[in-house]
Amino acid sequence: MGSKNKLKRFRENETFSNVVQPTREEITNGNFKLKGNWNRDFFKSDKPLVLELGCGKGEYTVGLAQRFPDKNFLGIDIKGARFWRGAKTALEEQIDNAGFLRTQIELVDQAFAANEVSEIWITFPDPQIKYKRTKHRMTNFEFLERYKTILKPDGLMHLKTDSEFMHGYTLGLLHGLGHEVLYAHHDIYSNHMAPKEVVGIQTFYEKQYLEQDKAITYIKFKIN
Numbered sequence: 594m595g596s597k598n599k600l601k602r603f604r605e606n607e608t609f610s611n612v613v614q615p616t617r618e619e620i621t622n623g624n625f626k627l628k629g630n631w632n633r634d635f636f637k638s639d640k641p642l643v644l645e646l647g648c649g650k651g652e653y654t655v656g657l658a659q660r661f662p663d664k665n666f667l668g669i670d671i672k673g674a675r676f677w678r679g680a681k682t683a684l685e686e687q688i689d690n691a692g693f694l695r696t697q698i699e700l701v702d703q704a705f706a707a708n709e710v711s712e713i714w715i716t717f718p719d720p721q722i723k724y725k726r727t728k729h730r731m732t733n734f735e736f737l738e739r740y741k742t743i744l745k746p747d748g749l750m751h752l753k754t755d756s757e758f759m760h761g762y763t764l765g766l767l768h769g770l771g772h773e774v775l776y777a778h779h780d781i782y783s784n785h786m787a788p789k790e791v792v793g794i795q796t797f798y799e800k801q802y803l804e805q806d807k808a809i810t811y812i813k814f815k816i817n
């Protein structure tokens with residue numbers, strides 16, 4: 594995408610009522626107004642709050658919001674020019690239970706209060722395979738701890754990825770840490786038992802992997 598197009602999207606994001614773009618300082622200074630108040634002040638409705646981390650264009654945020662009007666969905670990504678797509682679609686189609694937050698996933702435990710979140714979807718994260726990149730892997734121990742602080746005690750986690758490495762790494766970690774795996778499959782489109790929302794929504798990255806005939810994996814789990 595050209596830089597002119599990006600700038601246009603950045604400007605439009607600023608006018609979108611369903612987009613929040615706080616500075617890092619606004620989140621980390623301890624006074625972030627939306628922390629603990631996402632339903633009351635942003636969605637203006639009291640429903641279970643579901644996050645999509647690394648949402649890209651926001652296919653899951655928008656797709657799930659359409660399928661589950663009784664929940665609120667917030668897509669999070671650092672790249673505003675990407676989620677512009679999902680935000681614009683949600684506005685045009687008047688999907689008022691979908692929104693977007695531009696921030697670093699590392700800050701989730703400062704952007705949300707304890708027990709504020711009911712579910713977290715992680716969709717096609719970069720697997721960060723190299724050893725030195727382990728700290729950026731979105732299901733590593735530190736990230737799981739962050740998710741745990743904001744999730745309700747019975748909160749659900751969903752990981753959808755094409756990466757066999759990410760799938761195996763996460764399963765191993767969950768097993769080792771004694772977390773509860775509720776469902777796992779290494780090739781969801783070959784499994785007729787796969788949950789509808791897992792096979793019924795395809796993200797931008799996912800479509801490219803499917804064209805390359807790659808298997809798509811999924812894990813649903815709880816963090817104890």
Ligand SMILES: C[S@@+](CC[C@H](N)C(=O)[O-])C[C@H]1O[C@@H](n2cnc3c(N)ncnc32)[C@H](O)[C@@H]1O
Pocket residue numbers: 646647648649650651669670671672675696697698699716717718719796797798799
């Ligand atoms: C491989 S893409 C997947 C996007 C989308 N979920 C999809 O499946 O099409 C990973 C996304 O995560 C975002 N991302 C990666 N690390 C991040 C971080 N630490 N904080 C916020 N966003 C991040 C990137 O900007 C990118 O949009």
